[in-house]
Amino acid sequence: MTLRLVSTLLFALLLVSPACGGDDDAPGVDGGGTPGVDGGGPGVDGGGTPGVDGGPRPDGGGCVPTVEICGDRIDQNCDGRDTSCGDTDGDGIDACRAGDDLTRCDCDDSRTDVRPPFGGVPGAPELCDERDNDCDGRVDEAAECCAGCAAVEPRNRADVCLETGECDCSTEAGVGPCAAGETCCSGGCVDTQTDFDNCGGCQTMCTPQADRCVAGNCQCGSNPVCDFITMCVGGSCGG
Numbered sequence: 001m002t003l004r005l006v007s008t009l010l011f012a013l014l015l016v017s018p019a020c021g022g023d024d025d026a027p028g029v030d031g032g033g034t035p036g037v038d039g040g041g042p043g044v045d046g047g048g049t050p051g052v053d054g055g056p057r058p059d060g061g062g063c064v065p066t067v068e069i070c071g072d073r074i075d076q077n078c079d080g081r082d083t084s085c086g087d088t089d090g091d092g093i094d095a096c097r098a099g100d101d102l103t104r105c106d107c108d109d110s111r112t113d114v115r116p117p118f119g120g121v122p123g124a125p126e127l128c129d130e131r132d133n134d135c136d137g138r139v140d141e142a143a144e145c146c147a148g149c150a151a152v153e154p155r156n157r158a159d160v161c162l163e164t165g166e167c168d169c170s171t172e173a174g175v176g177p178c179a180a181g182e183t184c185c186s187g188g189c190v191d192t193q194t195d196f197d198n199c200g201g202c203q204t205m206c207t208p209q210a211d212r213c214v215a216g217n218c219q220c221g222s223n224p225v226c227d228f229i230t231m232c233v234g235g236s237c238g239g
Helices: 003-021
Strands: 183-185 188-190 212-214 217-219
Touching: none
Parallel strands: none
Antiparallel strands: 183 188, 212 217
16 A cells, blocks of 8 residues: 555544544534534624523623522512412402502511502501511501600500601601590591591591491480381481
């Protein structure tokens, strides 16, 4: 065999061997593979699928997506918003998402004692528990919790401490605590001893079987309330 023939055979083997056995230049093995999939080779953005595998996001942010947890005000999956879980705690109000108005959604959908007023559902009372129970963006602002209302007796003359620390009846804002003998109710400062719509307590309305509130009790004229099928007219039952 001539020297020229041997050289030709060796050259042919060198040309064929990469296709048969794989080498350091094979796609997907040494970083020179499919862009943005196996970490090798130039990805579209230089480092993997944007916003999916932790590579740089198109918007330049540094969010690394994980499984979304709904209603916790955190955007885990990097879509720009928190996903609402619906009504997990069953209190009739859907969970808040990032950027939602807290007074229109449940700011803690894991607790039934946390919710804003919504439709006919009353808001949760603000408790002294270092939580925003009524979802108004403030914590422990109820009159029972704040030092600004400590000297107000009885405490039901006010229902909130302002951000300035002053005690106030929020439903008649600016007047401070209600006057002595009045109670801070949803309609403002009222005398629950004589107020027909708040007789004996806030939102305790007398029925048509009465026509007045006397000493915190519903009455028909100077008599007790009428029976449930008789209306009080002109101070008399069925008159």
